[in-house]
Amino acid sequence: MDNGHLGLKRERFGLKKGKDFSGMINLASLVTGAVIGMRQIRPPHLDVDSPYFPAYKRMMSNIARLATEPHPSGSEAIRTVQAELLTEITDMGLQPIVEDASLELEEYTEVITSRFRSSKEVWWEKNREKIASDHDIHSFSEYFHFRFHDVGADSLQNIMVKLQGVDANRGVLFVSHYDSVNTAPGAADDMLAVCAMLEALRAHAHSESLANDLYFLFTDGEERGLLGVYKFVEMHPELKDKIDMVINLEMRGNRGGFLLFETSPKAYQQLKTVVKAGVKPIGFSFAATIYGMMTNNTDFSMFRNAGYKGINFAVIEGVEHYHKATDSIENLNPDSAWQHLLTVLKLADYFAANPAEEAVGPPAEAVFFPFSPGKMVLIKQGVSQSIAAAIGAASLLYGAVHLKQKKLVISASSLCMSLMLMLTSASSKWMPSASYLFYSPLLALLLSSLTSKWKTLQRAIRSLAIIAVSMLWVPFAFLVSVALLQPSVLKFLAKYKILQ
Ligand SMILES: [Zn+2]
Numbered sequence: 438m439d440n441g442h443l444g445l446k447r448e449r450f451g452l453k454k455g456k457d458f459s460g461m462i463n464l465a466s467l468v469t470g471a472v473i474g475m476r477q478i479r480p481p482h483l484d485v486d487s488p489y490f491p492a493y494k495r496m497m498s499n500i501a502r503l504a505t506e507p508h509p510s511g512s513e514a515i516r517t518v519q520a521e522l523l524t525e526i527t528d529m530g531l532q533p534i535v536e537d538a539s540l541e542l543e544e545y546t547e548v549i550t551s552r553f554r555s556s557k558e559v560w561w562e563k564n565r566e567k568i569a570s571d572h573d574i575h576s577f578s579e580y581f582h583f584r585f586h587d588v589g590a591d592s593l594q595n596i597m598v599k600l601q602g603v604d605a606n607r608g609v610l611f612v613s614h615y616d617s618v619n620t621a622p623g624a625a626d627d628m629l630a631v632c633a634m635l636e637a638l639r640a641h642a643h644s645e646s647l648a649n650d651l652y653f654l655f656t657d658g659e660e661r662g663l664l665g666v667y668k669f670v671e672m673h674p675e676l677k678d679k680i681d682m683v684i685n686l687e688m689r690g691n692r693g694g695f696l697l698f699e700t701s702p703k704a705y706q707q708l709k710t711v712v713k714a715g716v717k718p719i720g721f722s723f724a725a726t727i728y729g730m731m732t733n734n735t736d737f738s739m740f741r742n743a744g745y746k747g748i749n750f751a752v753i754e755g756v757e758h759y760h761k762a763t764d765s766i767e768n769l770n771p772d773s774a775w776q777h778l779l780t781v782l783k784l785a786d787y788f789a790a791n792p793a794e795e796a797v798g799p800p801a802e803a804v805f806f807p808f809s810p811g812k813m814v815l816i817k818q819g820v821s822q823s824i825a826a827a828i829g830a831a832s833l834l835y836g837a838v839h840l841k842q843k844k845l846v847i848s849a850s851s852l853c854m855s856l857m858l859m860l861t862s863a864s865s866k867w868m869p870s871a872s873y874l875f876y877s878p879l880l881a882l883l884l885s886s887l888t889s890k891w892k893t894l895q896r897a898i899r900s901l902a903i904i905a906v907s908m909l910w911v912p913f914a915f916l917v918s919v920a921l922l923q924p925s926v927l928k929f930l931a932k933y934k935i936l937q
Pocket of ligand 1: 627
């Protein structure tokens with residue numbers, strides 16, 4: 438390699454400056470930002486001195502008792518789980534309501550086929566060979582008749598407990614599902630949420646001064662196509678105008694941070710309330726966009742589609758245990774379980790003491806993301822778009838002035854700036870939930886260019902900018918790969934029998 442040529446290149450990329458160590462400082466800043474970035478999405482450590490710790494111990498022993506075997510809808514096992522849950526709730530001195538949520542065959546067929554991406558006929562053509570070889574079934578209606586009984590759609594039961602507020606006609610609704618798939622004991626999905634909700638119930642069971650009605654809904658048939666919740670929403674139109682927030686609790690894996698990954702539209706005020714409740718959510722506004730690209734659905738989808746306001750939580754790491762026999766209490770990460778419990782208890786504590794109407798507020802879309810561990814930046818989408826516009830305009834002005842002075846050179850920095858400017862304007866228009874990922878590096882590049890005359894200042898700004906940008910980008914890249922890439926890789930490995 439020609440040294441002179443390399444030197445020229447390094448100079449142009451701003452990496453070489455006499456005998457300094459800019460390159461190494463940049464690298465160190467990148468690593469620092471990446472480390473802090475990853476810490477932002479880690480759950481807090483289980484704290485044995487916390488006043489919430491006894492609840493954690495009860496929750497874990499309940500999970501150990503209730504998630505020993507698969508308990509899919511319609512099975513003997515789910516009846517046992519249900520009986521134990523009802524005993525646990527009545528032992529608190531509360532009266533759970535068991536609601537029949539069974540569907541008719543036509544209703545079941547309608548609910549499931551309405552979610553097909555193609556027509557019934559096209560779907561049947563595509564799947565009929567496989568279905569015929571698996572079940573000796575030769576028509577669409579025969580198949581749905583078989584499925585209807587097989588998934589227990591004819592014997593679903595939701596469990597609901599309502600804690601009555603004082604003079605309150607408004608409330609919040611916590612939701613989890615107590616059925617599992619038939620391949621997993623479901624310790625994480627979703628017995629953790631069920632048992633966390635039991636602790637919230639226990640904490641407020643005998644409160645005589647609840648500021649809101651607190652509803653706790655344990656659905657059946659979630660894993661069979663959101664059937665129990667479908668029926669619940671249909672059976673309770675009166676709740677639509679009473680519930681100010683639906684809080685859905687899910688798990689797509691069994692470790693990692695408990696992410697606030699989805700909200701109803703225009704949830705700025707709701708998120709503000711969640712932050713006020715002291716939850717320290719790990720929330721990303723772009724996550725809902727990614728979630729939309731995945732095939733997963735949760736009970737929350739039904740509430741959201743029916744026009745309820747609310748938020749949806751889940752972990753997404755440990756997806757290799759999702760719906761597998763290894764979704765057991767032994768494999769459930771204690772820190773993730775702890776954060777899950779804290780989230781539920783703090784939200785219940787908050788809404789036990791504060792009016793839920795606050796969470797409704799004037800509707801506005803929100804942009805949010807963690808910035809430093811335990812802190813979430815939350816701004817209105819309009820504000821984020823104005824910031825994007827201001828940074829974009831400043832960069833354009835900078836470019837125009839340099840062009841006029843004939844100082845504009847094609848360098849890595851100017852190319853990056855142009856690219857980021859394009860991405861900032863495109864994302865600001867079409868994906869505002871994620872535009873901060875582009876306008877923050879653009880701002881960093883602009884500041885670095887503007888300070889090029891003051892080398893020490895420039896270096897300091899550059900280091901801080903690299904730290905900040907990698908704090909934003911590293912968790913984004915990590916979560917996107919875990920959410921979208923990892924399941925495909927696992928599927929591929931399973932298909933070719935590399936991994937069972
Ligand atoms: Zn689930």
